Amino acid sequence: MIKINKRKFLGLALIALLIGILIGQGLAQAKPETYEDLKLFTQALELVKNKYVEDPKTRELIYGAIRGMLSSLDPHSSFMTERAYKEMDMDIRGEFQGVGIEIGIKNSQLTAISPIEDTPADRAGIAAGDKILKINDDWTKELTIEEAVDKMRGAKGTKVRLLIYREGWDKPREFPIIRDVIKVQSVKYKMLDTDIGYVKIRQFQGQTGAEIEKALKTLTEKGMKKLVLDLRNDPGGMLDASVDVSSMFLPKDTLVVYLQGRNASDRKDFMSTGSELYRQYPLVVLVNAGSASASEIVAGALQDSRRAVIVGTQTFGKGSVQTVYPLEGGVGLRLTTAKYYTPSGRSIQNVGITPDIEVKLPTVKEPKEGESVHMILREKDLDRHLKNDTVKEDHKKQKSAEEDLTLEMVPKDDKDDIQLQKAIELLQPAVNSSDVVKNVPVSAQKEKQK
Structure with a gap:
């Protein structure tokens, strides 16, 4: 019988596993130093396995190593646990079980970006800008966003405890929240005026294109001849959905966006499928x-084609694309594989889309009950963000602590929403789609062309 030294076998197996991953990802011709680094990793792993004060689980060590590797990249590349990978399809459908809160890392602290309307987190009183210090008994300081999401999600009816600190409080407070099924309604719509329709996209999901088409058909039957497309506080989502939405307002075979990978040959163009029915509607985008992301793709495509006027404030600036790869054991890897560019060749990475007409909403320091607020946070504020290869990096002074806590409020009453009122003002005299662009002030048009 052949005896095998388990520890040596483990080390060899891990080298084979890692080299196998490299080959599987198209890196078979890795540089010699890559294999030297793999030896270093294996050496460290064996030391931990042999010398650590307790007996660690090999799988957890490997998962930790993968998380550490990805944490050295951009903020959108991440390791997906088995549950997160399984729930990916639910996210695409806009349905998951959890508390209903968008989170991010701000100044190395897990922070609530915005609670989703009418969810357990919203009803419990979680507000944009809240710092999440603990999830149950786990401190969040060293957690990735994926790990935090994984801990907050769970079966409907189960409880999760969040320790929250809010600016102005003497000490943190604990919020017990009962998880529920969170259904994110992708599209909302209504008539604003006798002939002005309003469509709000909250997130770009698998069915968003079909939902938009249904909304436009319904509004048209009600007499809509002009449209406000509201993309405010839309964090993005599926690339294909953004192309579907853009296609409804552009001629067939118009370039919507293109992706560019590491190599020059890695370019991929996405063209519009075209829609005769809605192409001539005068259009304003908020x-x-x-x-962010898919929202910026739509805004950039419609702006570059001079199909719509963009109103509001500078967008988030996420100009990268992530691909999800399955790994052994039912887990996954979300990896940034390309940057995207608007039809004119603009990268919005870190800079976002500059509106044709800037209209700022009111800001608040502390939200009042019932107010819809969103923390002003952009890609350039995130640690390890990718650089923009088409514009110079803006090295302005760091924000003050006071500026970091600024919250933007979207008024509930349409009459108080100055961005929406500006859109209506532009649309009212318009007859054809080109009329709206003509109504843009000359100064704004010049600024756009710079």
Whole structure:
């Protein structure tokens, strides 16, 4: 019988596993130093396995190593646990079980970006800008966003405890929250005036294109001839959905966006499928700092084609694309694989989309009950963000602590929403789609062309 030294076998197996991953990802011709680094990793792993005061689980060590590797990249590359990977399809459908809160890392602290309306977190009183110190008994300081999401999600009816600190409080407070099924309604719509329709996209999901088409058909039947497309506080979502939405307002075979990977040959163009029915509608698009990713693709495509006027404030500035790869054991890897560019070749990474007409909403320091607020946070504020290869990095002074806590409020009453009122003002005299662009002040048009 052949005896095997388990520890040596483990080390060799891990080298084979890691090299196998490299080959599987198309890196078979890795540089010699790559294999030297793998030896270093294996040496460290064996030391931990042999010398650590307790007997660690090998799988947890490997998962930790993968998380550490990805944490050295951009903020959107991450390791997906088995549950997070399984729930990915639910996210695409806009349905999951949890507390209903958008989170991010701000100044190395897990922070509530915005609670989703009418969810357990919203009803419990969690507010934008709240710092999440603990999830149950686990401190969040060293957690990644994926780990935090995984801890907050769970079966409907189960309880999770969040320790929250809010600016102005003497000490943190604990919020017990009962998890529920969170259904994110992708599209909302209504008539604003006799002939002005309003469509709000909250997130770009698998069915968003079909939902938008249904909304536009319904509004048209009610007499809509002009449209406000609201992308404010829309964090993005699926790339295909953004192309579907853009296609409804652009001629067929118009470039919507293109992706560019590491190599020059890695370019991929996404063209519009076209829609005769809605192409001539005068159109105004609303954006703000919460408009990210897929929202920016739509805004950029419609702006570059001069199909719509963009009103609001500078968008988030997420100009990268992530691909999810399955790994052994039912887990996954979300990896940034490309940057995207608007039809004119603009990268919005770190800079966002500049509106044709800037209109700022009111800001508040502390939200009052019932107010819809969103923390002003952009890609350039995130640690390890990718650089923009088409513009110079803005090295302005760091924000003060006071500026970090600024919250933007979208008024509930349409009459108080100055961005929406500006859109209506632009649309009222318009007859054709080109009329809206003509109504843009000359100064704004010049600024756009810079």
